[in-house]
Amino acid sequence: MIKKILLTGSNGKIGKFIEKNLRKKYTIISVDKKDDLENENNLKKIFKNNIFAIIFSHGYNSTPTIEKYKKKLINFTEIKKFFDINVLLNLKIIDFYLRSSKKGRVINLSSIYSIRSPKHFIYKDFNKDIGYGISKSAANIMIKYLGTKFAKNFKFNSLILGGVAQERLDNFFLKNYKKNNPSGRMMNYKEIIPAINFLLDDDNTHTNAQEIIVDGGWTSW
Numbered sequence: 001m002i003k004k005i006l007l008t009g010s011n012g013k014i015g016k017f018i019e020k021n022l023r024k025k026y027t028i029i030s031v032d033k034k035d036d037l038e039n040e041n042n043l044k045k046i047f048k049n050n051i052f053a054i055i056f057s058h059g060y061n062s063t064p065t066i067e068k069y070k071k072k073l074i075n076f077t078e079i080k081k082f083f084d085i086n087v088l089l090n091l092k093i094i095d096f097y098l099r100s101s102k103k104g105r106v107i108n109l110s111s112i113y114s115i116r117s118p119k120h121f122i123y124k125d126f127n128k129d130i131g132y133g134i135s136k137s138a139a140n141i142m143i144k145y146l147g148t149k150f151a152k153n154f155k156f157n158s159l160i161l162g163g164v165a166q167e168r169l170d171n172f173f174l175k176n177y178k179k180n181n182p183s184g185r186m187m188n189y190k191e192i193i194p195a196i197n198f199l200l201d202d203d204n205t206h207t208n209a210q211e212i213i214v215d216g217g218w219t220s221w
Contacts, residue, residue: 002027002028005093005200008037008093009058013166014109017189018057018196026200032058040096047100048089053200054097055107060085060135063166064126075125082131087138103153107199109192110158111136112215113188122176140211145173147209155208157199160216162187183216 003026009015010030019028036042060082065162118128140158146207147156165186178184
């Protein structure tokens with residue numbers, strides 16, 4: 001029987017890439033904003049399926065593109081939005097998952113900014129939102145908590161990703177990011193897949209409540 005994976009953020013660039021690569025082996029149930037995951041009836045329908053794993057690839061973020069802007073450093077309305085999308089929505093989905101499944105796996109796509117402060121000097125005319133880092137950090141702890149609480153039947157892990165190369169990034173940021181990464185570059189979408197495959201592997205039964213880092217060495221400097 002082909003295992004089913006619930007993939008959130010499936011319309012995003014990372015989500016689309018993950019779906020494309022995993023659908024060869026798994027049945028992917030793709031959801032995004034249009035599916036209104038805040039709606040409990042929608043969640044009930046989703047979890048009528050026998051879900052093997054959840055991959056959280058959705059998230060609220062801010063990116064230093066060539067269209068420069070500098071937001072207010074501390075904006076409480078914005079911070080609340082980060083927590084609503086990056087933490088509380090995940091927890092609501094997990095709550096349904098735990099009540100509808102006897103065992104499974106959860107992979108939370110996180111960020112180097114969940115375990116390290118941004119290097120503010122690599123940005124120009126741009127503030128990396130404080131709400132992004134603290135919400136992602138909170139999500140990491142949530143995953144550790146749930147992983148230790150339900151370790152006998154579920155495996156919860158966070159995948160800490162470095163910056164991913166994409167179009168229209170600001171040149172000042174791009175140059176400085178590369179200089180501050182031992183690998184000398186940003187990561188590619190394809191470099192996410194081996195870590196996900198590892199966490200989904202049937203033989204991988206003892207990796208739980210961990211932060212798996214894929215960042216080219218960024219957090220080691």
